[in-house]
Amino acid sequence: MSDCASRIVTIREQMNIARENAPLAAPSSTLVAVSKNHDAASILPALKAGQRVFGENRVQEAADKWPELRLSYPDMSLHLIGPLQSNKTREALALFDVMETLDRPKLADAIAKERENGHAGRCKEFFIQVNTGDEPQKAGISPKETVDFVGYCINELSLPVTGLMCIPPAEEEPALHFGLLRQLAIETTLPNLSMGMSGDFEIAIRFGATHIRVGTAIFGSRA
Numbered sequence: 204m205s206d207c208a209s210r211i212v213t214i215r216e217q218m219n220i221a222r223e224n225a226p227l228a229a230p231s232s233t234l235v236a237v238s239k240n241h242d243a244a245s246i247l248p249a250l251k252a253g254q255r256v257f258g259e260n261r262v263q264e265a266a267d268k269w270p271e272l273r274l275s276y277p278d279m280s281l282h283l284i285g286p287l288q289s290n291k292t293r294e295a296l297a298l299f300d301v302m303e304t305l306d307r308p309k310l311a312d313a314i315a316k317e318r319e320n321g322h323a324g325r326c327k328e329f330f331i332q333v334n335t336g337d338e339p340q341k342a343g344i345s346p347k348e349t350v351d352f353v354g355y356c357i358n359e360l361s362l363p364v365t366g367l368m369c370i371p372p373a374e375e376e377p378a379l380h381f382g383l384l385r386q387l388a389i390e391t392t393l394p395n396l397s398m399g400m401s402g403d404f405e406i407a408i409r410f411g412a413t414h415i416r417v418g419t420a421i422f423g424s425r426a
């Protein structure tokens with residue numbers, strides 16, 4: 204087994220252990236393998252090991268790597284997990300199956316416009332990125348505006364929003380932020396919660412994550 208394949212096995216075991224005795228945990232969670240900064244040759248062992256859901260944070264990098272890999276693995280699914288410039292909306296909708304980083308009204312409007320004009324692409328689901336720490340430098344909707352923004356996207360723009368996503372502040376206890384995101388998902392009745400990375404995915408699972416985004420623990424450190 205490749206290193207990458209055995210790391211994926213280990214993470215899946217850790218995910219199952221985290222779910223034990225965790226009443227808030229989801230019945231199952233999707234492992235999103237974050238392959239940013241890793242080339243196709245590094246990603247291939249993960250695909251061969253059966254991993255099918257991947258995350259990338261940049262449109263151009265994803266466009267360079269994934270269309271060819273997808274030909275061999277048509278059942279794979281690609282998530283956008285990084286900020287999107289509005290002028291790359293059409294390209295992103297064509298490349299990604301799920302956009303986890305819908306983070307502002309201007310982007311929501313741009314997506315809705317593309318969809319109205321027949322450019323829905325392959326993107327079937329959107330998660331709203333919530334800036335749970337209200338950090339000025341970080342993308343995302345403020346927690347206090349999240350309910351209204353979700354309503355705007357779903358009711359005014361008819362976007363298929365199915366979840367929330369967050370990246371907690373580096374220096375804070377992630378559990379506080381996972382708990383807040385969970386609460387907002389209950390208020391908005393959205394089923395999906397994308398939270399937890401290499402360092403804290405087990406905590407996220409215990410708080411109900413349906414998607415965890417793991418890069419380093421699968422592919423090693425990034426260049």
Ligand SMILES: *Cc1c(COP(=O)(O)O)cnc(C)c1O
Pocket residue numbers: 237239260284285370400401402416417418419420
């Ligand atoms: C890079 C990245 C990850 C993966 O982080 P690791 O610590 O390498 O697991 C998860 N989510 C987002 C939004 C990222 O940009």
